[in-house]
Amino acid sequence: MDNRPNLPHRPGTVRGVSDLPDVDELLDAAVRALNGTRRDGQATMARSVAAAIDSREHLVVQAGTGTGKSLGYLVPALRHAVAANATVVVSTATIALQNQLIGRDLPRLTEALEPLLGRRPVYAILKGRRNYLCRYRLSQAATGPEEAELFDPHLLSSLGRQVRRLHEWAEETLTGDRDDLTPGVSDLAWRQVSVGANECIGPQMCPVSDDCFAELARAETIGADLVVTNHALLAIDAVQGYRLLPDHDLLIVDEAHELVDRVTSVATGVLSDRSISLAAKRAAPVCDVELTERLAETADGLALMLADTPPGRLDHLPDPLATAVAAVRDAAHACLSALPEPPRDDPHAASARRLALAGLEEVHRTAERILLCVQQPLRDRQDVVWFARGARQTPGLRIAPLAVNRTLRQALFTERTTVLTSATLALGGSFDLMARQWGLGPLPDHDPAEAAEPAETTATPSAEPSPLRWRAIDVGSPFNHARSGILYIATHLPPPGRESLHPEYLDEMAELIDAAGGRTLGLFSSTRAAVHAAEELRERLPYPILCQGDDSTGHLVQQFAADEATCLFGTLSLWQGVDVPGPALQLVIVDRIPFPRPDDPLASARQRAIGAQGGNGFLEVAATHAALLLAQGTGRLLRSVHDKGVVAVLDPRLATARYGAFLRASLPPYWGTTDPQVARAALRRLHEAASRAA
Incomplete structure (x- = not known):
């Protein structure tokens, strides 16, 4: 079911900016309504977004975990939409984040701002056509797939049951949105009852177009003040030339560190x-x-x-x-x-x-x-x-x-103001590397390898035919990372091997987990390493150890959060997808610096191409990839202002290699140590305190 309020379209009258409260007053009202706490970084972000809208200058905002960046951009965006009678598009990394904004944040926020803005802002969600059940395709669908001969009889039998269930669901759903189907069905089953944009016959030809779920959802975006979409749809609009997004003069890209990968995926x-x-x-x-x-x-x-x-x-x-x-x-x-x-x-x-x-x-x-x-x-x-x-x-x-910067430059930055935000954008202390990947261009006279403190900066790249004006700002985090977290680098261990985990790494993990009393998220560079560590340490430790692949990732995270003694080991999706505040997570273990594999075809080709042009391919591709993942992974530790713990990186190269300073400068500012006794003692104290509190 779609629980969004049935809001009228916005009126045609335009209120001037001077007629509306300023961003600080609106933000204070929103924070009070949501029972939140005013945060300096959030207020700085909101004012910076408002200033970028006024100056039509692109803005890059690094907003650390706990800043409340959603309100930091939504409040000025809604104010602009109402004042200018314009549409704002917000793009998130995933459909799950889309649903969070639509289902949780925006209903409360628009209600809180309605008295101050003079009307309740209208919002809508925009997903790709493939996310909606197609009534016409459903009427033509058999219970078996088009490529039936490729599947075994047991799979086909299950598929038939799922398609029959979709027929039943079609009679009761109001949205046809796959995310509203619980429990879900397999991708193969969904493909039998959905179409992509290039497969749809169009409303003029379709006999059930008046009841088309995708068209009904798209109609809700007409006249909306704010439309929430995702990076994949934004990429399709940019790469494939489909006019999927409504006309808009402001684009906000949340989780912008994932944008390049999402666009690359669509363009593959x-x-x-x-x-x-x-x-x-x-x-x-x-x-x-x-x-x-x-x-x-x-x-x-x-x-x-x-x-x-x-x-x-x-x-x-x-x-x-x-x-x-x-x-x-x-x-x-x-x-x-x-x-x-x-x-x-x-x-x-x-x-x-x-x-x-x-x-x-x-x-x-x-x-x-x-x-x-x-x-x-x-x-x-x-x-x-x-x-x-x-x-x-x-x-x-x-x-x-090899690169998507020219595509993004043309699609994102030439016709509108764009705000890009994430907790992880200043790599090595500089925004240059991410800006180059997006097509903004680097800040002049700045070496991205230098680990300098990020400051508010303005740039007009001189090498571009049409210079782009943009600013970058780091609004910090309400967390005191140096007092709440320890970054422990195990310099006494040997460098990681190419294949299996070294026995000394397993010994180190066992001692750290035992000191923490479980409570551990293990982030590994490969599935093989995660499984190996889980199997070995289950024999050596009394704590439950879950491993990605044992069950759905969402269920595993729920189990991990519910039992403070439990550990969870896994790979890529856990580096960015785990949000477990409290004593259930007090130790994050990283087995090695997450460089792309040397034989990764795309990464190696990009490194070579950048090197051929005189650039530093290792820094701009391999080190940037590693820095983003390390920053995201170590960011799993502190999820509330009360959290404390240790990040243990077992790869000594983070401290000993030349590129180590660049990687460390990309991480939250934890207090650092290379002494295993210090790390274990801190974990034992946290374990004892959590046990007493329980």
Whole structure:
């Protein structure tokens, strides 16, 4: 169910800025209504966002954990929307964060501001079409998938039950939003009843368009003061050229440290025998059978060529593989050219053609893009191609952009004011590295490797054809990191090995966890390391140890938070996705600096490209990646002003390597030590205090 209030569209009258209370008065009212506490950093952020709106100057805000940055940008954004009768777009990293803003923050905030603004601001959520059940697709859906022959009978039986359940849910849901379906269904089942933007036949042709969940949700954004979307949809709007977002003069990007990865993901193409076979199958009902059979045969040919291809980056395609990719491109083009126009009054034919067109265009575009890339000299390439094969991914060729800064520059910074915010943006004490990745350009005369204190700065990059005006500010955090947390670096340990955990690392973990009485979040660089540590330490320690993969991540985090003696080990999603305040988490262990793997195709290609242009590829790619994850991971320790604990980094390179100063300057300012006795003594004191309090 959608529990948002049924708000009227905003009136057409425009109130001048001078007619409204200032940002400080509005923020005070919001904090009182939400039973919060005024925070200096939050107020500084709100005033800075308001100033950026007035000056039409882009703004980068680092707001540490506990600042309350949501209110810091929502209050000035809503004030601007009401004063200017304009729409503001807020983009978050995930749909879960979207739902948090819509379901928790905005209902209370708009109610609190209504008396001061003169009316209640209107807000709406905007997700991709794929997130909504499609009534027409549902009416055509069988209980088995299009690619049924690829799955075993047990999976197909489960799928049939899920699709039947979706039919029942369609009769009772008011939103058709997948997030409102509890319990959920598999991605495979959802694909049978949803369509992407490129698969939809459109409201003019669709016989159930008046009841289309996606169109109804989109209609709510018309005239809204504030629209909450996510980075993936923002990326689709920027990369693929779809006009998905409403016209807006202010864009706020929350969790902006994830933006580049999300845009890169959307811009990545995949060519596999499965995607080609599915495209051929979708085209079969509407295209000449000889042409679709020819396309299906090219899938077999590509699979044959890839069978002997080792995973990794492909700077050049061997002739047989290039021939196979060219055959795919040509066969897909032949099918596209032969697709007939459907009768105007036949939605079934239109839907079949639209599904075929979407699959064929994706296959053709990706094959063409791969061939064009490898034909260019390395120094001129804008993309990187690699072959991926693994337990969790379909074997296939992948192609991704070496950089997305030009795309983001054009899409985000040329036509509107943009505010980018996160708890982690000043890497090595500088905003330059993130700004370059976004397309803002670096601050002049500043070395990003220097660990200087971040200060408010203004920049106009001189190397850009159209200089961009932007400021960056760090509003700090209400947490006293130096008094509440210890950063312990285990310099007495050997450097980490390439594969398994060194026995000394396991000994160190056991001693730290025992001193803490459990209460530990273990962040590992690989699933193998997390599983190895969990298995070994379960035999040596009396505390429950959960490991990612044992259950859903959300359920594991709930178990971890509920029992103070429990430990939780895991990989990437735990580095950024755990929010457990209180004594259940008093020790964060990091097994090694989270550099990308040396054989990571995209990271290694980006490093090489930056180095070829005279830049520091290691700093801008590998060290930046590690700094972001380390800052996010160590930030799991303090989640409230009352929390205390220890971050233990077992990788001695954080203290001994030349790049260690850059990485340490990217972390919250914990008090530091390399003495294991100091770390263990602090953990024992916290354990004893928590036990007495319990």
